[in-house]
Amino acid sequence: MKAAVLVFPGSNREGDVAQAIELVTGRKPAMVWHGDGDFEKTDLIVVPGGFSYGDYLRCGAMAAQSPVMAEVKRRAAQGVPVLAICNGFQIAAEAGLLPGVLMRNAHLKFVCADVHLKVESSQSLFTNRYQAGQVIRIPVAHAEGNYFADAETLRKVEDRGQVAFRYCAPDGTVDGSGNPNGSINNIAGIFNETKTVMGLMPHPENATEPMFGGSDGKALFEGLVEALS
Amino acid sequence: MTVAAEKNPPVKLPNELTITPQIVAEHGLAPDEYQRVLSIMGRTPTMVELGIFSAMWSEHCSYKSSKVWLKKLPTSAPWVIQGPGENAGVIDIGDGQAAIFKMESHNHPSYIEPYQGAATGVGGILRDVFTMGARPVANLNALRFGDPSHPKTRHLVSGVVAGIGGYGNCMGIPTVGGETNFHAAYNGNILVNAMTVGIAPTDRIFYAAAAGIGNPLVYVGSKTGRDGIHGATMASTEFSEDSEEKRPTVQVGDPFVEKLLLEACLELMATDAIVAIQDMGAAGLTSSSFEMAAKGGLGVIVELDKVPMRETGMNPYELMLSESQERMLIVLKPGREELARKIFEKWELDFAVIGHLTDTERMVLSWHGDIVGNIPIPPLVTEAPMYERPWTLTPLPPVLDAAKVPAPRDYKASLLTLMGCPDLASKAWIWHQYDHLIMGNTAIRPQDGDAALVRVPGGHKGLAMTSDCTPRYVQAHPETGGRQAVAEAWRNITATGARPLAVTDNMNFGNPTKPEIMGQFAGAIMGMAEACKTLDFPVVSGNVSLYNETEGRPILPTPTIGAVGVIEDIAKAVGSRLSKAGLALVLLGETQGWLGQSLYLRELCGREEGAPPPVDLAVERRNGDFVRGEILGGRIAACHDLSDGGLLVGLAEMCLAGGTGVTMKLPAGAGAAHGFLYGEDQGRYLAATDDGNALLAAAAAAGVPATLLGYAGGQALVVEGLLTLPLAELRAVHEAWLPTYMNSAA
Numbered sequence: 010m011k012a013a014v015l016v017f018p019g020s021n022r023e024g025d026v027a028q029a030i031e032l033v034t035g036r037k038p039a040m041v042w043h044g045d046g047d048f049e050k051t052d053l054i055v056v057p058g059g060f061s062y063g064d065y066l067r068c069g070a071m072a073a074q075s076p077v078m079a080e081v082k083r084r085a086a087q088g089v090p091v092l093a094i095c096n097g098f099q100i101a102a103e104a105g106l107l108p109g110v111l112m113r114n115a116h117l118k119f120v121c122a123d124v125h126l127k128v129e130s131s132q133s134l135f136t137n138r139y140q141a142g143q144v145i146r147i148p149v150a151h152a153e154g155n156y157f158a159d160a161e162t163l164r165k166v167e168d169r170g171q172v173a174f175r176y177c178a179p180d181g182t183v184d185g186s187g188n189p190n191g192s193i194n195n196i197a198g199i200f201n202e203t204k205t206v207m208g209l210m211p212h213p214e215n216a217t218e219p220m221f222g223g224s225d226g227k228a229l230f231e232g233l234v235e236a237l238s
Numbered sequence: 239m240t241v242a243a244e245k246n247p248p249v250k251l252p253n254e255l256t257i258t259p260q261i262v263a264e265h266g267l268a269p270d271e272y273q274r275v276l277s278i279m280g281r282t283p284t285m286v287e288l289g290i291f292s293a294m295w296s297e298h299c300s301y302k303s304s305k306v307w308l309k310k311l312p313t314s315a316p317w318v319i320q321g322p323g324e325n326a327g328v329i330d331i332g333d334g335q336a337a338i339f340k341m342e343s344h345n346h347p348s349y350i351e352p353y354q355g356a357a358t359g360v361g362g363i364l365r366d367v368f369t370m371g372a373r374p375v376a377n378l379n380a381l382r383f384g385d386p387s388h389p390k391t392r393h394l395v396s397g398v399v400a401g402i403g404g405y406g407n408c409m410g411i412p413t414v415g416g417e418t419n420f421h422a423a424y425n426g427n428i429l430v431n432a433m434t435v436g437i438a439p440t441d442r443i444f445y446a447a448a449a450g451i452g453n454p455l456v457y458v459g460s461k462t463g464r465d466g467i468h469g470a471t472m473a474s475t476e477f478s479e480d481s482e483e484k485r486p487t488v489q490v491g492d493p494f495v496e497k498l499l500l501e502a503c504l505e506l507m508a509t510d511a512i513v514a515i516q517d518m519g520a521a522g523l524t525s526s527s528f529e530m531a532a533k534g535g536l537g538v539i540v541e542l543d544k545v546p547m548r549e550t551g552m553n554p555y556e557l558m559l560s561e562s563q564e565r566m567l568i569v570l571k572p573g574r575e576e577l578a579r580k581i582f583e584k585w586e587l588d589f590a591v592i593g594h595l596t597d598t599e600r601m602v603l604s605w606h607g608d609i610v611g612n613i614p615i616p617p618l619v620t621e622a623p624m625y626e627r628p629w630t631l632t633p634l635p636p637v638l639d640a641a642k643v644p645a646p647r648d649y650k651a652s653l654l655t656l657m658g659c660p661d662l663a664s665k666a667w668i669w670h671q672y673d674h675l676i677m678g679n680t681a682i683r684p685q686d687g688d689a690a691l692v693r694v695p696g697g698h699k700g701l702a703m704t705s706d707c708t709p710r711y712v713q714a715h716p717e718t719g720g721r722q723a724v725a726e727a728w729r730n731i732t733a734t735g736a737r738p739l740a741v742t743d744n745m746n747f748g749n750p751t752k753p754e755i756m757g758q759f760a761g762a763i764m765g766m767a768e769a770c771k772t773l774d775f776p777v778v779s780g781n782v783s784l785y786n787e788t789e790g791r792p793i794l795p796t797p798t799i800g801a802v803g804v805i806e807d808i809a810k811a812v813g814s815r816l817s818k819a820g821l822a823l824v825l826l827g828e829t830q831g832w833l834g835q836s837l838y839l840r841e842l843c844g845r846e847e848g849a850p851p852p853v854d855l856a857v858e859r860r861n862g863d864f865v866r867g868e869i870l871g872g873r874i875a876a877c878h879d880l881s882d883g884g885l886l887v888g889l890a891e892m893c894l895a896g897g898t899g900v901t902m903k904l905p906a907g908a909g910a911a912h913g914f915l916y917g918e919d920q921g922r923y924l925a926a927t928d929d930g931n932a933l934l935a936a937a938a939a940a941g942v943p944a945t946l947l948g949y950a951g952g953q954a955l956v957v958e959g960l961l962t963l964p965l966a967e968l969r970a971v972h973e974a975w976l977p978t979y980m981n982s983a984a
Contacts, residue, residue, distance in 0.1 A: 018494075019408070019494050021409070021410025021497065022410065024677065025676065025677060059410060060407075060410075060494060063492070063493070063494025063495075064408070064494075065494070119400075119403050119673070120670055121407075121669075121672060148675050150673040150675060150676060212675070214678065215675050217678070221679060222675055222678070
């Protein structure tokens with residue numbers, strides 16, 4: 010699997026995701042600077058976490074207008090898979106690659122903690138190594154992860170099975186207790202209609218080694234390798 | 239006329255303002271200090287020159303009251319690459335890698351403007367570390383707030399925590415540890431001490447000493463604005479009721495720009511373009527240009543009109559004294575300007591050649607072609623005021639007779655009171671607002687161990703790091719308190735299995751012109767120096783913050799110790815989580831039941847009295863070396879040092895961290911139960927092991943007192959005959975206090 014990780018001014022988890030990709034593929038992904046609208050062909054594009062452009066104006070709003078994102082949209086339309094994590098999810102939502110928006114956390118504070126996620130679907134490039142209904146534990150670290158969509162959009166997202174992960178309690182119960190940010194329907198991650206783009210707030214790249222936060226996120230990258238190699 | 243003045247003939251400069259005694263006083267210069275200025279200059283200084291003397295001779299920049307004492311601290315060891323005097327300390331951690339670290343205070347700004355004060359404190363310490371070539375890998379912070387019932391405390395906690403998180407999270411550096419205390423002595427003067435640890439190759443460390451006459455002086459980073467003018471001077475005076483009017487002296491941070499600056503500097507450092515580099519921290523362009531030239535024994539010409547400016551109408555005085563953030567000064571090798579410019583332009587940062595080095599040993603400032611300042615550099619250092627202020631040591635208070643401290647009527651209630659008190663309650667509300675996981679190397683998270691443990695990227699080594707001080711001990715007896723702060727930091731590193739290597743000290747004290755305050759400082763240094771020597775734990779960097787008083791009321795003396803240790807194989811490290819039933823709990827070290835200055839005495843008896851627990855450094859070393867050996871030998875599964883609150887609190891913390899209960903009984907000869915369970919005797923560890931008898935035998939062989947207390951299992955903390963406390967109930971109380979406090983209306 011050849012992967013490219015985008016780098017915007019202010020990205021800061023590009024190294025984490027590159028490390029996770031190297032761990033499962035044995036090779037470093039290409040790091041693509043935001044000004045580079047003409048990067049090499051790859052099997053996977055990763056939009057990483059961080060504070061692109063300092064989160065000024067609105068999280069992800071400026072990065073969504075960068076030359077590289079115009080190219081990402083073009084390639085995504087051709088079916089190139091895009092994994093958008095945290096600030097990457099915000100950028101992808103701003104760029105129109107994914108429905109809905111990420112608002113300020115309901116409690117108005119940054120939150121860094123392990124959360125439990127219920128896998129909603131194993132029928133995707135990103136989740137094929139998980140079982141539907143499986144509960145996994147990986148961390149979140151964000152101030153604006155409160156997913157929201159208007160009623161009509163939300164109905165479509167739910168009806169089409171576009172929800173990838175929901176926040177849940179350790180036993181899998183989907184209720185307010187496991188929701189770290191107030192996301193509507195406890196949504197932690199979603200697909201586009203073709204399930205070739207996935208955005209999620211939690212950080213699977215920070216859960217790939219047992220000693221360093223657990224390894225429940227590793228299967229996501231292994232599944233991608235399997236599907237894209 | 240002094241010798242210095244003869245060597246440096248006066249340069250006549252027109253003065254825009256008459257320098258009156260009032261203007262001198264407003265610059266924080268004492269009349270005799272101003273006389274020195276006159277004799278060095280041989281004439282009346284211009285306003286910008288006066289401002290430079292004021293900043294450079296401020297307590298904050300000159301260490302004029304503390305220098306004579308700081309010299310008593312041990313600063314060398316075979317693994318020390320750079321001790322105090324540079325931007326940060328540097329130690330060798332093997333494999334061609336160095337750990338670069340320092341702790342620094344941002345107390346006064348954080349009290350006036352908590353968010354920006356704390357945020358720029360983090361920004362400043364990060365720059366101190368990456369200016370030396372290191373990529374920062376971890377942040378820690380030590381916070382002291384006033385009484386929770388004080389009307390300002392909630393607002394200050396909220397702002398400081400948000401500021402630290404706002405800066406560190408955006409920079410992408412994990413905030414992995416620290417400490418938070420509350421005491422009424424900090425009501426009008428909180429402490430915000432921030433520490434950064436970075437990693438660099440030992441052969442790629444950058445220093446501040448300028449070299450190469452004619453080499454260009456380059457300014458990079460943010461533009462200069464009017465914020466923070468005279469911050470260093472403000473940080474060197476006492477507070478009064480009107481301190482909030484000083485809000486404009488607080489800097490405003492932009493972590494996004496600092497992130498760009500970090501990446502741009504590291505990119506430039508990977509080339510061979512840099513001769514010297516220095517961040518612009520306290521006293522901004524003044525101290526950075528001055529220190530670079532002074533350390534290199536050179537002169538410098540600064541063309542101030544070339545400094546990138548954020549606003550129009552700025553003058554030389556403002557430019558030299560602004561503390562605008564996210565700026566660096568670099569001396570480049572000749573001909574490397576374009577290479578460097580391209581890197582900074584890529585990162586969309588300002589880049590300007592603003593001067594060059596000379597052989598004159600003078601700092602010459604020009605403004606659109608006119609000379610506006612011309613100061614001889616060496617006498618500003620050699621003739622800087624240095625004070626041996628009178629000092630009175632705090633006598634050792636009488637030892638409190640434990641028999642005169644009442645036992646609790648209800649042990650369960652007493653443990654819940656302690657575990658829910660502000661100093662011991664869970665600080666999860668704070669550290670969940672800090673990204674402590676970014677970079678993917680955090681092996682021991684906050685609350686899961688005595689020290690944070692972070693993997694050194696690209697290998698199997700780990701760095702353990704901690705920050706410690708028990709101010710109530712220092713207040714009671716500074717010498718013991720200084721010794722204890724160092725010993726506890728050493729113990730916390732040891733409890734993970736790492737080898738303690740070196741210390742950064744952040745000395746927070748009151749007004750040094752009062753003999754009893756200077757005596758606290760002196761006593762603390764004596765205790766620290768002795769502990770650092772005995773434990774082979776040199777001080778490699780630090781910071782002094784004096785005048786922490788409001789309306790004449792001083793803070794508790796607080797010499798915060800930041801420390802770093804290394805473990806060769808991170809897989810061998812342990813935390814304090816008790817996560818397996820059947821483990822034997824062994825108490826290592828001697829327990830007398832020392833209740834003087836204990837949290838039990840303060841929280842349950844309402845008394846703050848007696849001598850603090852003595853620290854026997856030889857015993858400390860023997861016990862710690864034994865514990866570390868057992869951990870590295872794989873014979874200890876979890877370990878916790880015993881400090882605030884004593885044995886029962888330590889045990890409760892281990893149970894909560896790992897989600898496993900314990901049943902223990904008081905050993906024969908334990909003495910009074912409350913002394914045994916809540917005494918704060920030093921040099922002790924609680925170890926969980928698969929083979930209790932083997933550990934007891936090994937301890938006996940090493941001459942370390944050891945007692946088998948009981949076994950892990952179940953979902954309650956049980957002390958036979960005294961208490962049975964379900965973990966759920968303990969956890970609820972432990973975790974409730976801070977969020978409840980923060981969410982309640984002011």
